[in-house]
Amino acid sequence: MQTKAMQVVIVGGGTAGWLTAAIIAAHAHARQHSPLHKSSVCVTLIESPDIPTIGVGEGTWPSMRETLRKIGIREADFMTQCDASFKQASEFRQWRVDPSMSNDRYLHPFSLPSISGDSQLLNAYTTANNANLMDSGFCDSFCYQHALSTHSLAPKQITTPQYQFISNYGYHLDAAKFSELLKQHCCNELGVIFISANVVKVNNHDNGDIASVVIDKASDSNNIDSLSEVNGDLFIDCSGSKALLIGEHYGVELNSQKHILFNDSALAVQIPYKHADSPIYSSTVSTAQDVGWVWDIGLQSRRGVGFVYASDYLSHDSALQRLQTYLRDNSTLNNQQIEQLSVKKLSFTPGYRQTFWHKNCVAIGMAAGFIEPLEASALALIEQSATMVAEKLPLHHDIMPIVAKQFNQRMLQHWQHIIRFLKLHYVLSSRDDSEYWINNRHPSSIPGNLSALLSLWQHQPPSHYDIDYANPLFPIASYQYVLYGMQLRIKESITVKESQAFSELGNNDAIAKYLAPLVEHIDINKQKQQRLLSAMPTNRVLLTKMAQYGLSPI
Helix, strand or coil, X not given: CCCCCEEEEEECCHHHHHHHHHHHHHHHHHHHCCCXXXXXXXXXXXXXXXXXXXXXXXXXXXXXXXXXXXXXXXXXXXXXXXXXXXXXXXXXXXCCCCCCCXXXXXXXXXXXXXXXXXXXXXXXXXHHHHCCCCCCCHHHHHCCHHHHHHCCECCCCCCCCCCXXXXXXXXXXXXXXXXXXXXXXXXXXXXXXXXXXXXXXXXXXXXXXXXXXXXXXXXXXXXXXXXXXXXXXXXXXXXHHHCHHHHHHCCCCEEECCCCCCCCEEEEEEEECCCCXXXXXXXXXXXXXXXXXXXXXXXXXXXXXXXXXXXXXXXXXXXXXXXXXXHHHHCCCXXXXXXXXXXXXXXXXXEEECCCEECXXXXXXXXXXXXXXXXXXXXXXXXXXXXXXXXXXCCCHHHHHHHXXXXXXXXXXXXXXXXXXXXXXXXXXXCCCCHHHHHHCCHHHCCHHHHHHHHHHCCCCCCHHHCCCCCCCCCHHHHHHHHHHCCCCCCCCCCHHHHHHHHCCCCHHHHHHXXXXXXXXXHHXXXXXXXXXXXXXXXXXXXXXXXHHCCCCC
């Protein structure tokens, strides 16, 4: 016998709201095809017509491919309608030392280094690196994706089926267009009920759960003309930094992390390419400044550029000057064109909610928290949160506190892990051109668990044992890319045997024998790089073909 449908009400649209709606609705549809499933789910989304999409943070992780596949959007349609391009890495420029060094750059790609899980090879690498015997950087030596990223090449070919790859990838996208695509897909394909209205009041049950939200007006594609109250069993707060439900209604406070991650402001702007066929870069470029850093993202039709900074160290006017200086140095726009650009300002308190799931209310997206877009974790957190809600959806009210506890524990781990990983970038820098960088290395601003790991990594390479929970958002390979990219040196030799092998540099036979496994990995990687350089199309060529011919579904 079919039971009453569970009513899931999402307050807030944008990328967070519509992506959450799509994930939950698609998962519910899949469950309904199971002969053992006897409950259904109805998803309603209420979006204010008065709040525009922020459109900041246009990078995704590779996880977005699986998300899009599961919710039923064709990759070619997504790429075309969202002005999207391929992202294969994050590139960091001028993060390490004196900003005058033009060659100060390294990559954090999405593909794993070939020696990542081999402790013996990592030990050999760190010893060889200490002895200045490495001719190339860690990423270039052990990850073929380095070549593709630096040459603006695509991670797949036109014959590669949708969402599959030759080189692992995520996306750069237009957030406003992505939200609109998700909205149309949710309403037309997934049965999500859309209400365009403002929430003006929240009603509680006697036990403190939310019973309903009151709206001021309603007009939607489902012909709901005169709603004033929307009832629900589970309410999801995707209302952005206003946090209408979790913050304003329930009073769950934001746990500020500004003492660790100083940045609390961003300026964002869109700039054109020089030519219609200009190369589309395969990485999110992050260029450090004396205070903060500039992101540079290439879409199909334009670039998205933004400056992230700390208002305690830099005024708005000074931040705007730095953004304009970057554009003068990194675009073909003249001074007049740069000054006429529409610059969007975003202010935020870096941090996360003390509780993400309270009573029958779950916060996702900026309602749950926000930190700077370094390493593009915002959309990944939305995916993680919405997927866990969809898979653990408490169809019986009695189990909701159990699911809520699990959700809160998991999300807290994710947030703390992200903050620790982002802080790593600042702690390893040797820049001393401002108090901003010096204070970022002060022990009082470094989380204790990160300090312990840094002490450990002074004497041994990072391994998967150093991450204290399963399925972390950033695997140990990510730490290796950043640590070795930032040129962390191991203070002492790893073993007595290795120390003896390198004590006399004249002992070429011993050195050659010791380095042979590393050289083999480097040679294999270089050979693969050369094959891909000759076989892979540029990003722009592949995107043009995808718009014309699409991709095979399988």
